[in-house]
Amino acid sequence: xxxxxxxxxxxxxxxxxxxxxxxxxxxxxxxxxxxxxxxxxxxxxxxxxxxxxxxxxxxxxxxxxxxxxxxxxxxxxxxxxxxxxxxxxxxx
Amino acid sequence: xxxxxxxxxxxxxxxxxxxxxxxxxxxxxxxxxxxxxxxxxxxxxxxxxxxxxxxxxxxxxxxxxxxxxxxxxxxxxxxxxxxxxxxxxxxxxxxxxxxxxxxxxxxxxxxxxxxxxxxxxxxxxxxxxxxxxxxxxxxxxxxxxxxxxxxxxxxxxxxxxxxxxxxxxxxxxxxxxxxxxxxxxxxxxxxxxxxxxxxxxxxxxxxxxxxxxxxxxxxxxxxxxxxxxxxxxxxxxxxxxxxxxxxxx
Numbered sequence: 001x002x003x004x005x006x007x008x009x010x011x012x013x014x015x016x017x018x019x020x021x022x023x024x025x026x027x028x029x030x031x032x033x034x035x036x037x038x039x040x041x042x043x044x045x046x047x048x049x050x051x052x053x054x055x056x057x058x059x060x061x062x063x064x065x066x067x068x069x070x071x072x073x074x075x076x077x078x079x080x081x082x083x084x085x086x087x088x089x090x091x092x
Numbered sequence: 093x094x095x096x097x098x099x100x101x102x103x104x105x106x107x108x109x110x111x112x113x114x115x116x117x118x119x120x121x122x123x124x125x126x127x128x129x130x131x132x133x134x135x136x137x138x139x140x141x142x143x144x145x146x147x148x149x150x151x152x153x154x155x156x157x158x159x160x161x162x163x164x165x166x167x168x169x170x171x172x173x174x175x176x177x178x179x180x181x182x183x184x185x186x187x188x189x190x191x192x193x194x195x196x197x198x199x200x201x202x203x204x205x206x207x208x209x210x211x212x213x214x215x216x217x218x219x220x221x222x223x224x225x226x227x228x229x230x231x232x233x234x235x236x237x238x239x240x241x242x243x244x245x246x247x248x249x250x251x252x253x254x255x256x257x258x259x260x261x262x263x264x265x266x267x268x269x270x271x272x273x274x275x276x277x278x279x280x281x282x283x284x285x286x287x288x289x290x291x292x293x294x295x296x297x298x299x300x301x302x303x304x305x306x307x308x309x310x311x312x313x314x315x316x317x318x319x320x321x322x323x324x325x326x327x328x329x330x331x332x333x334x335x336x337x338x339x340x341x
Contacts, residue, residue: 092173
């Protein structure tokens with residue numbers, strides 16, 4: 001009977017030790033997860049700023065339509081100039 | 093209740109509390125991340141929307157530029173003929189062979205900038221009487237790779253006239269020829285350069301011995317009339333075919 005009581009108390013203490021180890025281990029792990037989550041937030045904010053700036057910079061893309069028109073006109077002028085050169089210069 | 097049981101209960105409570113605290117903090121950070129990503133997704137969507145027509149516009153621009161390039165290259169090949177690679181080589185060293193390869197031609201690349209001096213080909217093609225222009229039409233090009241500047245010099249032959257008709261430069265120094273007879277009296281030249289008798293020297297003015305020497309001004313004579321414009325025989329100075337130079341008049 002005495003042996004059973006002593007063994008029960010010992011088991012409780014062993015269980016306490018296991019719980020202490022589990023507390024430290026879980027605390028460290030969860031603290032790591034929290035640190036990782038906190039480190040993501042400023043990077044997300046930075047990406048948001050860059051994306052907003054990039055979106056604003058792309059407002060000038062519309063000018064490409066004007067550039068396309070100009071280049072089309074320039075190529076037309078070059079074609080006319082080439083035709084004049086073709087008439088003015090003798091062939092090789 | 094035994095002490096071991098109480099410690100166990102306390103440890104369990106601590107574990108649950110630690111988990112709750114850290115997990116709640118993690119959830120809060122994840123919520124912040126979610127909000128940040130929502131903002132990023134909005135901006136990325138704008139970027140995608142704004143860049144959507146770029147491909148079509150750039151393709152159209154590229155097509156126009158390729159058409160212009162092909163037009164100019166074909167014109168260049170038509171007008172330059174076999175010399176086109178050399179012309180490209182003269183303007184962009186090292187690009188002549190690449191140009192020929194790109195347009196599908198083969199042959200040696202002769203740098204026209206080395207064979208001809210600058211502007212010779214242009215003047216020859218304009219018919220300025222250059223020897224390379226005389227045989228420019230269909231025959232082989234008259235090139236002188238060794239004396240390339242000859243072609244340019246022949247464009248304007250003898251701009252100063254016949255060099256044999258020009259007077260030679262005078263010889264100066266110790267080897268210069270003696271052109272005047274040696275004189276025994278200083279200041280008296282017995283003979284001129286051509287050997288004729290020299291005029292007698294003018295009488296020296298009487299110098300009073302002592303006293304005051306008066307310097308008299310000569311009688312004022314009217315200044316000589318200026319030479320007529322374009323007159324080439326009056327006064328010293330270099331003359332050109334049109335008379336004196338403007339700063340010598």
